[in-house]
Amino acid sequence: MPRKLDLRTGQPVWSAYRAPAVPTDGLTRDVKADVLVVGMGISGAMMAEALTADGHRVICIDRRGPLKGSTAATTALVAFEIDQPLSTLSKMIGRASAQQAWRRSRLAVSNLAGRIAELGINCGLSRAPSLYLSGTILGPSELRDEAKARRLAGIAATYLTPAPLAETFGIDREGAILSHGNIALDPRKLTAGLLLKSLQRKARFYAPVEATVIEDSAEAVVVATRDGPTITARHVVLATGYELVEIVPAAAHRIISTWAIATCPQPRKLWPDAAFIWEASEPYLYMRTTIDGRVICGGEDEDFVDEARRDELIADKSTRIAEKLGLVFPHLDTRPDFAWTGSFGTTTTGLPYIGAIPRHPRIHAVMGYGGNGVTFSQIASEIVPASINGLEDTDARLFAFNR
Structure with missing residues (x-):
């Protein structure tokens, strides 16, 4: 189902600094949750922490394990400057939208710093x-x-x-x-800190678990896994980094x-x-x-x-x-x-895709982060939980799949 990639090679500098271990279980039977998050890198971790803070029952799965994908490859310079300069982006999507995207990006960096302080995560x-x-x-x-x-x-x-x-x-x-x-910051320490916070709030982590088929109906989403058990959730969030799941439009x-x-x-x-x-x-x-x-x-x-x-x-x-x-x-x-x-x-405009997949309102995806992975993960962890809670984020349209 996913287009599999080897996300990184070589030895990232973060291996020189120890990140806390994140415990996971094997998936041995069918399970249910309010929200299933697929991917346990920085995006999935931010999503899980935000959703558990809202009181949702969350399950996270990853086909490798926590922190094993491209999170460790990031240099984690968390900047609000989007890949496309504001003057260039204005010509592409109009000045008002470009200004708002930049402002939201700046706000996200500020929000993330506050979130790290509030949760007491030691990530340098x-x-x-x-x-x-x-x-x-x-x-x-x-x-x-x-x-x-x-x-x-x-x-x-x-x-x-x-x-x-x-x-x-x-x-x-x-x-x-x-x-x-x-x-x-140190991206592995931040990811581990967010996942451990979600675990304290009773999130369940299963790895290595690979999702194979995703089927959605008006009421729920059922995800089949390679080893047999299924996961049923009201919503699914695909935070699989650059390995796009087939259901996600690659446009x-x-x-x-x-x-x-x-x-x-x-x-x-x-x-x-x-x-x-x-x-x-x-x-x-x-x-x-x-x-x-x-x-x-x-x-x-x-x-x-x-x-x-x-x-x-x-x-x-x-x-x-x-x-x-x-x-x-x-x-x-x-x-x-x-x-x-x-x-x-990456995308042409430098803006990521965040939100429900067209014609699949219960399946949300985040992709196309370019050089602003951590910043856009923060924005995604604000927009998607709002949508799952039945609310509309003011900037959701800027990042929507059908923008």
Whole structure:
């Protein structure tokens, strides 16, 4: 039923930091729940926590197990900046919708930080200013326009000319947008924390369990599994990352491969304020630091999904990413301590698909997260539970399948 993918290869840096274990059971008999969540990565975990907080009886399944999919491949720089710049997105979907999508994305990062604090999840959350550097897609004058477009949408943005950029951050570039409000964290620790919170509220976790057939009626959804038992629920949420289930329309959804490295810890060599940095370039480059002073740098994205070819490129891509990092910060030790690759789904506009699948009102899906996986997972965990509770989220139409 799912189009299976090997979601990541290599050794993500997160393996250097221990995440809490999440216990699961084997599925040995037919079971029932209010909501079945398929997928136990970051999206599924956020969904389970939100739904159990609302009092729903929740079952989660995963064909691998908790935290085993692409969650560990993310670099977890949780930014509100959508893959498409606001000035570009405005031309694609209209200014009002583009502004609202950006505002909602910004709100989601703020909501997530509050949620982590409220639940007391220790996931190494850190805050830093963000720099969006001029590059091959947006040069200095376009970047100025982008900063203005953000301010008109009510999102603070400061355009930096070369002198203050060099003085404050030690970066030699023609221009950059300085913004605030983004966070970085450890994605495995966050996912485990959310799942454990759901478990305290009596969620049931079964893994490894693979869903094979999904059949929905006016009253319920019945999901058959590879080993025999069925799961019956009032609603099903498909949080399967980039492995789309057949029932989900794959329209306007492409799969991209990406690569990343992490250096050795070098806290004394980091740039001022350990700002989050990415370039307005194609292929793009982004960098953040970890709590113990490593630099995570990634990008070099390519539009293909052949896992063997993707994995063979780890060595070449790591070298290239390390070289690019060295051009921005010549004093850093850019040799990779960790190197890995992963695949993710993306859409033309950079906006994800979140909501009920057309003609299947009880089956909800989340997909096409692009570079904003954690941010969009937060938005999905606000929109889908509202819909299951019979309420309408003000921004649901922006992300709907039939938008």
